[in-house]
Amino acid sequence: MQDADIPVRISVLGPFSVDLANGNCATPKGAKNQALIALLALSPDMTRPRRWLEDKLWSTFGPEQASANLRQALSKLRKSLEPYETALSADRTTVSLNPSMVSVDLLAGALPADDRIELLEGMDARDPEFEEWLRMERMELQTRLARAKPSEAKGVLIACRTKTSSDDPTAHLIGDVLANRIGENVAEQVRAWRQASDQDDPMAQAPVSDISIQCDLLQDGSGQAVFLKAVHQPSARILYSKLHQVNRLGDVLETSEDIAKVIFEAADTIVGKLPQVLDKSRPETRATALSRLAIYRMFSFERNGLREAYGLMKQAHELDENGIYLAWLGMVRLIQLMELLEADPQALREEAIAFNQVAMEQGADNALVQAIVSQVRGAAQRDAQGAFDLAEIALERNAASAFAWQSFAEANMAAGRQDIAFAASQRARRIARTSPFRHWWDLGHCLISIACNRPLEALEAGEAAARAAPSSRPAHRNLLALYALDGQLDKAREVAAKLEKIEPGFSLDRIVNDENYPVRTLRKNGLLDPIRALL
Incomplete structure (x- = not known):
């Protein structure tokens, strides 16, 4: 059938519309009805299960009401499509559009000439599940637009500079080291290059940098102060700025804990803002935005969140073949494996190991890659020595990385060096205290504290993890056991009730008696028995 013969034409680029071959406009009234057509139009084979559609449009309703709402919407849509109502069909399980009778501008290969044209512009079905679906579809469209403009990921250019009123060359060196360490931490997370400056002819022939990281050393009454500022050069937007007291300049060379906090915070803030300021046609811009969102979804520990993160x-890796994205893919698979979220754990293990191997090939000199691979290798491959070697190298390369300190803590824990593990985990947690993902380190410290038989420290870290990530099932599982151990049975019951809401299939009997339930550290350290008081 030629395109001209297709009776129903759906436009999803820009404002949503449905037009018929007889010249009539069939765009249905009501956001839910429009959203229903859009969901089908952009689905594989234009078909979806009824229950899936109900979840996307009426997720806050009970099953019976959601089913009734869908039936009512389908009746209205059939009427709006007359005389081509057979383009829409439904049976007891599925709803479909007929691809031979329906064309969709986006599926037909059309792409907006203007990047500002939005998919389903202005559509608001007022359901969180639909909004999440729409966000993902818009992201996929941006990816297609980026691919339609092929370009090589050349990397973000970072100029690292220092300024000091002191004539002491050591002070200038210290500032240079600090600025470069922030730039190096950024370059671990995205493809980036640091620019060197010539003191006699600073940046004379070099291309204009994307980001400038400047460290100003100031003398004050109590000693030294450092003013750090990161600026997006083309727009002069400030991405990060902070005035920090330095007890002694040697702290910078030694990467003291306070200095590590500043470096980690500055780099994390800069990376988080890069997608907002860089040209969106650049592969590294898009890859950074995708990977950042993926980490948010990964650290939710939810089945769908982890699938989305993957x-x-x-x-991100398809846009920019950077080893860090493969390392994160290995971590996604590890979490799915440890949380027992997928049907084939052996396949997850094998895929995590495969990602590790290629990540190390593509990011052999990247301390963040080494830290993540260390954690995956230790847990998925049971290679304690290999995990320790990588963690040690990662820490030597970057003592300001909370990820490196956490991998070092886990590697020492596996080797039975509890005191070293506990101290390293504490340090990782303090360095990452401003991170939007800080619950990752809180949870890690909770587990290490349990393994070290330090229940009070474990309880404090578990509570912090649950506050930062209220839907974190691992955090709540540990809190349940720790509250029961501490005799706080009312709080333990509250946590159990919370788990029943956020974890399908949870029960007290399962956490205590199911050997496969993902509470290995609690079980190994005998902390599940106190929960029996709640049964």
Whole structure:
């Protein structure tokens, strides 16, 4: 059938519309009805299960009401499509559009000439599940637009500079080291290059940098102060700025804990803002945005969140073949494996190991890659020595990385060096205290504290993890056991009730008696028995 013969034409680029071959406009009234057509139009084979559609449009309703709402919407849509109502069909399980009768501008290969044209512009079905679906579809469109403009990921250019009123060359060196360490931490997370400056002819022939990281050393009454500022050069937007007291300049060379906090915070803030300021046609811009969102979804520990994280991180690597994205993919698979979220754990293990191997090939000199691979290797491959070697190298390369300190803590824990593990985990947690993902380190410290038989420290870290990530199932599982151990049975019951809401299939009997339930550290350290008081 030629395109001209197709009776129903759906436009999803820009404002949503449905037009018929007889010249009539069939765009249905009501956001839910429009959203229903859009969901089908952009689905594989234009078909979806009824229950899936109900979850996307009426997720806050009970099953019976959601089913009734869908039936009512389908009745209205059939009427709006007359005389081509057979383009829409439904049976007891599925709803479909007929691809031979329906064309969709986006599926037909059309792409907006203007990047500002939005998918389903202005559509608001007022359901969180639909909004999440729409956000993902818009992201996929941006990926297609980026691919339609092929370009090589050349990397973000970072100029690291220092300024000091002191004539002491050591002070200038210290500032240079600090600025460069922030730039190096950024370059671990995205493809980036640091620019060197010539003192006699600073940046004379060099291309204009994307980001300038400047460290100003100031003398004050109590000693030294450092003013750090990161600026997006083309727009002069300030991405990060902070005045920090330095007890002694040697702290910078030794990467003291306070200095590590500043470096980690500055780099994390800069990376988080890069997608907002860099040209969106650049592969590294898109890859950074995708990977950042993927990490948010990964650290939710939810089945769908992890699946989404996998897809996002895979897209990031397709745009920019950077080993860090493969390392994160290995971590996604490890979390799915440890949380028992998928049907084939052996396949997850094998895929995590495969990602590790290629990540190390593509990011052999990247301390963040080494830290993540260390954690995956230790847990998925049971290679304690290999994990320790990588963690040690990662820490030597970057003592300001909370990820490196956490991998070092886990590697020492596996080797039975509890005191070293506990101290390293504490340090990792303090360095990452401003991170939007700080619950990752809180949870890690909770587990290490449990393994070290330090229940009070474990309880404090577990509570912090649950506050930062209220839907974190691992954090709540540990809190349940720790509250029961501490005799706080009322709080333990509250946590159990919370788990029943956020974890399908949870029960007290399962956490205590199911050997496969993902509470290995609690079980190994005998902390599940106190929960029996709640049964």
